[in-house]
Amino acid sequence: MRFSDISVAILVIVIILLIIIPIPLGLLDFFLALNIALALTILVLSMFMRETLEFSVFPSILLITTLFRLALNISTTRYILSEGQAGSVIAAFGDFVIGGNAVVGFIIFIIIVIIQFLVITKGSERVSEVAARFTLDAMPGKQMAIDADLNSGLINESDAKERRKKIQREADFYGAMDGASKFVKGDAIAGILITVINILAGFLIGTFMMGLPLVESISKFTLLTVGDGLVSQLPALMISVATGIVVTRSASEENLGTDVFAQLFMRRVVLYIVGSFLVLLGAGTPLPTLPFLVVGGAALLLGYRAMQVTKKEEKLAEVEEVPEDTSKDDMRRPENIMPLLQVDPIELEFGYGIIPLADPNQGGDLFDRLVMIRRQIALELGLIVPMIRLRDNIQLDANQYLIKIKGNDIAYGTIVFDHYLAMSPGSVEGEIEGIDTVEPAFGLPAKWIKSDLREKAELLGYTVVDPSSVISTHLTEVIKKHAHELLSREDVKNLVENIRESNPALLEELIPNLMMIGDIQKVLANLLSEGISIRNLVSILETLADHARSTRDVNILTEYVRQKLSRQISKQYFPFGEAKVVTLEQSLENMLMESIDTNENGTFLSLDPMTTQSILSSLSEEIKKLLQMGEQAIVVTAPIVRFYFKRISQQAIPELVVLSYNEIESDIEIQSAGMVSA
Template structure:
């Protein structure tokens, strides 16, 4: 145990022993001086604290000082009643501070107790109670504000964690202060009782035991009792004041001296009004100008100097800002900052600001939080922070979605309208502004509030503008998810798996595959909208087959087969056959024969005429499937699946291509078309 820790333990034990073991007068004088200096130190610290959390030990310190003060009261009471002498400090406070008059000393003591008990302690107790309640009630809102700033890119994960910890500490601190303020209140009551005991008990003991006269006993024990009360109440008053200062600190940017000088004299012109009022008071009342004119002159001069300094400071700040801007433009680092590109950006025109402004009822930030959670659950992808900003270069109702600085989607919204999508047949009573649903490109109408109920009764799908944006943003993230996962993001996923499956990760990385190899496989899965949430199964498969091949295409096929249960549940409906478009053996043979091998892997090298013929037949079957209201799914043999995917990737990238090995054995498959060429 360190000496510092040991000394604190010895000090606490010593305070308890003071209540039992008699203390010599000289030692008691020293401890009383220590009590006064400690109280003054606590008051000065509370005045110079910028934030209440910086003095978080204060509730505990309040209990210790109160216990120390009560132990001193017990010791002084023992000396007063036993030998009518409690040392020089008590005697000095009883005679010198009281001015040699018992009545004056007693009245001063009562005033100190009343000020502490009724004014400071009671007010501090109430403030601490309200602050604790309000801090707890405000915690959910503060947490949501932190999440909103995090999603908007205003802070990073580390800053968000620090803010959350500060909120928790504030709640704990004000809760502790609510209870600790009761100690000060009890201390004030105990001081009155102790003085009464010393006064009455000493008066009786002086006459009965020490043989004093009535007048001598009263004078002696009254002075000692009042001295004991004053020497304990002055430190108590200092600590009570410190308690009030700590619990009333709010929205502070500096210590108490800085706040007073900055905020109290922020408007120098008001000092002229005060100076004029004081001058008028001296002229119009019997107070006289002799007492008021000098003070009014001081106020006027102070206002003039403050006003001049304020103007000078503002001018210096403006020059400093201009110089800083010039230096930023001239510095070589100013260009480097322009090279940083946000992974995802959502920009909108000024007409759509209410969507993101919580004060105007906008919930876009909350929806983005849900989108990130949804993507994590459905795709296993940690979506980076989406930066939201307004752009005056866009149309008022226009928005764009950017990936790494490039626009990948755009749309327009009409606030105070609803987007209505037809169920397949039109209702002439439903009228609006023709448009296209931005996420899927379906024909739709912008309708007003009056038409909304009619559209819903007619079977239209009606959504509000925030839902339109959320759906569009979700679909864009899913479509370009493979671009959002890089080596750094892959390393984070690997580290998260390593926490629970250290043996698996240690075998796979870097002995079998590098982080870059894993990233390529995960990106290929996401490109075909296959969730990578089951990382354990993915890593197990890569550890098994990565020993034989490093080709990401081949490894992806093995992983897809290992995820057969997940893929089957993704595309097949329970209790219904999976309707697919199959590929004839002749077409599969043509594709297999056109596969070429290279150092970088295998690729499809088919003649353009054959490619066009297969593509035409495939498009024909897909159109038939779409017309019947079904989702087209292409089913091939495992050895050509990835080449069929390469064949249609550019023009039909949203059409799933599955192999027989990726489906569960118990799934029923029904062919709705065959590709022949």
Template sequence: MAAQTSMALKLKQYSDLIIAALIIGVVLLIIIPLPPSLLDFFLILSMTLGMVIMLITMFTTEPLQFSIFPSLLLVTTLFRLSLNISSTRLILGDGAAGKVIEAFGQFVVGGNYIVGAVVFIIITVIQFVVITNGSGRVAEVGARFTLDAMPGKQMSIDADLNSGLITEDEARAKRERLQKEADFFGAMDGASKFVRGDAIAGIVILLINILGGFVIGVVQMDMLITEALMKFTILTIGDGLVSQIPALLISTAAGILVTRASSDGSFGSDLSKQFLNFPKVLLLAGVILGVIGLIPAMPNLLILSMAGVLLYSSRTLMQERKKKEIADQQAEVAQSQKQQKREPENVFSYFQVDPLEIEIGYNLISLTDESQGGDLLQRLAAVRRQCASEMGILVRPIRIRDNMQLSYNAYVIKIRGVEVANGDLMPGHHLAMDPMGQDLKFNGIPTTEPTFNLPAWWVTGQDREFVELNGFTVVDCSTVLVTHLTEIIRQYAHELLGRQEVKELVDVVKEKQPAVVEELVPDMLSLGEIQKVLQNLLKERVPIRDLVTILEALADGARINKDPDYLTDNVRQSLSRSICQRYTGEQGKLSVVTLHPKLEQNIQEAIQQTQFGAYPVLEPQLVRKLLQKLNTVIEDVTMRGANPVLLCSPRVRLPFRRLIERHLPNLGVLSLNEIPANLEVEAIGTVSID
């Protein structure tokens, strides 16, 4: 027993070499003459292989369980053709081809070689016209549908990965399985041509053997015409049957394999389960046969017997179904009695809302398909890294889903299920923007750049090269969408920062600098209070990447006052260098616009404390006039090439920012305490309403 196990392990270890040697041996069969006894063995082996292959396909539950079938089909076809050549050599050379071929010829012909030839031709036609053509067409359609469905399936896998339903390894395994499925159906489409060629070769070999054998028998072996025709016809038909029966089995196996959908059971279990699932059909068929069996000219006994079998089967199946229904009802009643208190319906899944998601139209699916050159998924991963490095926020995986209700080229960006931005893209085109305002004529489709609402054009081919040479900025569709998404994240970063994200960021700091966190949380401030301060910073686009400095400033300020506005200003003073660096020009100067002292005094006196923080309560006309004047000053300064910020006193800064943030969201508002001592400040404008 141990010796047999050792031998099996050695054979398994060198299986690749053994298989390669066997395939080379199959090719050598074409050249090397075989004795009749060895040919008999190989013919029986061919029939056995055909039978085993067909049975394997009947017990598979999905095509990929037998993914080697296309290559195996080629090898078995080559094996049968090699045996055909060897048997032809024996038939024409010796007038005999072993016991297997002779036995098949005698059994089928039955003393009438014309009947045998007709039977062989019918078998060949069935294989060639019916099974081979049908399975080839099914394989072709399956390959086409599989390839067409790949983008949608890949997008579904990526969406599950982005939403966290599956891991990276599971996503990679699903992608590999999807690729293998496409490769399998594509290979089956080509492999079906082997079976068709095999059937054609069988017919040609049949004609050659009969005609060649007839000539050799009459001319070389001095046989009578009828004797030669009888002998070589029997041998040729036997040879053809021995070859075509395995071919018929394998082509049937190919048809079964490509026509089967994935299921939980084998072909036999599925057939019996589904075929006997309609007892009323059997009842109707039995009644029809019973009526036909009453016709005098019909074989009454046979037809009535078949009708009786159908009626009995229908009655038995109906009784079993009724018993099953009664048993199910009893089990349901018992379950309801056992469960006295009905548990509430699980509706928690409906409360899960994605923090950030993108819905795309049908034409934009190609942007997510790597096989079509789409790189949107990699770009989204880069966006998350960019947000972490620039703003210091943790952006959850961004879900992408297709929405057939959108127009084909549209996309929608949602935050917590609510649309915040949208746009249109044109796959296959590039977006061209003119930063210099040239009056250039070219073949482009006018549009509006979705992020900053700038005039732009969709261009392709030579127009793209032309506008690039003329100084236009040209970007692809993925870049347009990613740029829009990045700007949306910057704008709504404070909404994406929840308590869970704050906890994870604080835990990262705690790993390397535990003293900072242990002093602050939870004794001095809760996660919710820290979250409010961080949200205030992000609302004014202040990066929170230096979380250690932020937490230390919070620990220092919380000893005096825990008001979020006070803590926010205290943190901003600690981050003064990084805040001012965003607004400093190339010459290292900070260009500022100031408020007139009288105006600033009026604003300070109007500040009132509300539940949402300090806010200046001014007359509507005064606010309107103030905003108009401020907007005029900012536009004038911007036209001179400066990037201004508004400078005011610490007490006025945050309330005034809240006053203007709806109308001038991108204007930076700094206090005097946030200006580093070594930074040069240049006052280039003053806002006054007098």
């Protein structure tokens, strides 16, 4: 453990022992001086901090200093009532500060207590309470603003994490200050009660136990008690002022002194008016001339200094300002056009009616949903989705949105604001009134219903979603469908570097000796184009390292990878361990194998158009029968022809799943529900 950890623990224990164990008067004087020094340190420190978190231990220090002050009060009370003295510090305050006059000292003490308790302490307590409440209320908005900046690319994940941590610490700090301010208030009340008890008990002890005359007893114990009260209330007053400064500190990049001078004494017009008015009062009225002339002259001098500083800043601004002609020349430079050529990978444009859904200040949660979309895609496909740009487009209808991939329009949809989309899962118990529409992501029939009908629709068996969910679901499906287009070489490089630390030997063997980043990108894009997750990247790269020596054809390498991922593919398409599928006739598979040709660019399938059309016709019929059985459209082929048959079927049925026998685990039970012929 560090010395600082041990010393703080020892300090708290010593403070507690002060309450119980009597200490020598010399040591008590030392502790009283230490108490004043500590309070002064806290007061000055509160003025020089730039933000509250620079003094995050302040609530704990408040508790410790309050306990220390009360322990000293108990020790001094013990000496005052038992021996009629309390050390040199209290005696000095009693004689020097209040001039040995008990009445004057008592009045000064009462004034200090009133200032501290009724003005500073209660004010600090109220400000702490309000600051804590408003800080906690503002937390959700600040969190959404951070997520918005993260989604828009203004900050990265590390910055977002740091800002979230700072917000949480601020909330914890103000919450702790709200509680700690109660200690300050309690300390002020305790100080008043201790003083009253000391005076009354001192009268009685001095008169009846020490045998002092009544007047002498009153004078002696009043001086001691007031001195003790001043010694304890002076640090308490400084701590209360420091508390008020800390909790009233607004957001600023400078300390209190800099802000005060910058905001109070840098308005030259204000200072000129105040200075002139004070000089007129001193010179033209019966008021004392010298004080008003001195203060007024000082105000005029400050105004003159503020004017000089302002002129200097304006000159610096003129030097730094770019001339108009130079700006025009910069506008003509070709490099300023380059940013216009950049195309965002994903864009979501929307009409002005959808802006409330994207604006966190209006309660919109679209930014939060974008974060969840990126996390969902990363978990499902292993792809880091690029930042999704949100833009309003006045050319769109008010409630219309448009999804773009690399600058091209891919999909669009329309929502009805303040409505919910109700979709029938196929077994609903009744109809519901609404606007007929089509769910944009999956093309299902649906209805836009009013918000007050939501509960009724759910009771009838409808699936009900809000407009933000409609947009985010549609965007998710579009991203999944076009994931292979979004995967760039830079993305692949980042994915590969992410596993370099745990698999250095694998990457040294594969890159660049066997394959380049571009070749790996093509393999991964082939997998994503058919909905196969690349999250298990280590297994994918190991398979490529095993087979890249025998072939450089990325399509063949993709088939090897698919076979390696057989367990993953089987779980994805056969979650229940059995299914009905469509297969190919043996004669068709033989014909396809014989039609595979090779050139310098790789292998391809050479079929005449009539044969291709016949195959597609037969495939459509068999898939139609399979769908009528309620099964998923899956075709299983021999491994060597799987890739080429997928190329053929993609023309007619893009969403068709084509698997090879080697991609299906042996424990999966599949039944052929039909066969495709040529």
